[in-house]
Amino acid sequence: MDFGLKGKVALVTGTASQIGMGNTICLTLAKEGCDIVSADMDIEGAIKTAEAVKNIGRRAISGKVNVTVYIEVEEMVKAGLKEFGKIDILVNTAGLNAGMGSQFLQQKQEIWEKDFAVNVYGMMNCAKAVIPGMVERQYGKIINFSSIVAKMAGSASSYAAAKAAVLAVNRGLATQYGPSNINVNAIAPGMVKTQFFFSMAADRREKVFDAMGSMAPLKRNQTTEDIANAVAFLASDISRNITGQCLQVDSGMVMQ
């Protein structure tokens, strides 16, 4: 299936981890013909990902950015526009689970603020920075990241609240910018074995991973490829009439 992505320019955040979703998303989009702006707080990792993109024959630049700081985001977008002339696609992969492993009653406000800063303000800043250009060109695709925890019952979690807030922003942006031919969608991944996984306590993370797998109707967890394929679908005009949606890529954990 021709995704029609040849020559499109994608800005992807959260690309530093070499085992992360961001990295695989860059490679998958590149295989479909995209040129890439690889952005992360960790510039070494972002550069590695950009190199991997260049190895498969597409152009790529990397940028150091803290998505919670709007000026840095603006600079990154400026650099992307300077290099490529346009940004067609924004993938807000950069995320954080500040409260992982901590108990609600023991959590400080700081943890809640971190989760909202990266997961909500981060995607909001990036969207704000790229949308004017997309409106001008009457074309754009924005993909945000929610999570299964946004809809599942679970322990009181700032991460879950932030990921649910992402969905409200997602719908708002889709509604407001639909008339400008900009598609805005979210993906809610289930468990994926990325750095998030490795940040769990070593003695329980495999058990948690297996338990999540057994709970899911498809009896498995996700790979970064599963996520990247969904991103590619949503970034392509083959899904041109899908907007404001949250696509669960979670082996059936959440069905609503």
Add this chain to the structure above:
Amino acid sequence: MDYGLKGKIALVTGTGSQKGMGKAICLTLAREGCDIISADIDLEGAKLTATAVKALGRKAIALKVDVTNGSEVDEMAKTALKEFGKIDILVNTAGLIAGTGVPFVESTQDIWEKNFAVNLYGTMNCSKAVVSGMVERKYGKIVNFSSIAAKIGGANAYAAAKAAVSAFTRGLATEFGSSGINVNAIAPGFVKTEFFAKGSEERINRMFENEAMNSPLKRNQTTEDIANAVAFLVSDVSKNITGQCLHVDSGRVML
């Protein structure tokens, strides 16, 4: 992107109309390498669709079936298995809307039964007829059709039936997930097919214009938009997506 559909066998219902989603789905899947069973209560139409598939270089047979009749559906599945040896994919496109414009208090039992018979029982019958084979082979993709109507107001009996299809989709996905079977639904917004044949051209056009205006993307769907979503869901590129209702509706419904 390689959808990995080459050699897969897809049974598609509702393929009679040459302007319909069913036909577009058959052609899109055929282009990805599928062989097709084209099924409809209108055999002539189903044959035309099968011929179009063959023109693309894939194998296709046409079968006459009333999806509300369990025995006919079983026969259809048997014939399909005899011809192709397996059914990898089922797309329950066959649908019907009865009672458009009829106020609720004037709606008859007949209207309600018609909507449920084709949209829900038809989907259920076809799923039942193919799922055992899929369980045996530990592989299957089923795509059902809900509608924006299931979540927004109006079109009572049709909306209720389409909401039932979504509930059924979730149940099937949950029950058969461990057998390697993905079950999802698509909720199309307005698509200009023969679904809306009744009524004046002018009235239908106005209805479509209104719908477009009420949609963030300010447009309606083509059968290609729907077929592209079907192809994505029946491919292993979406192998971890199941039990979902994918809205292809220009943003008409965001929940």
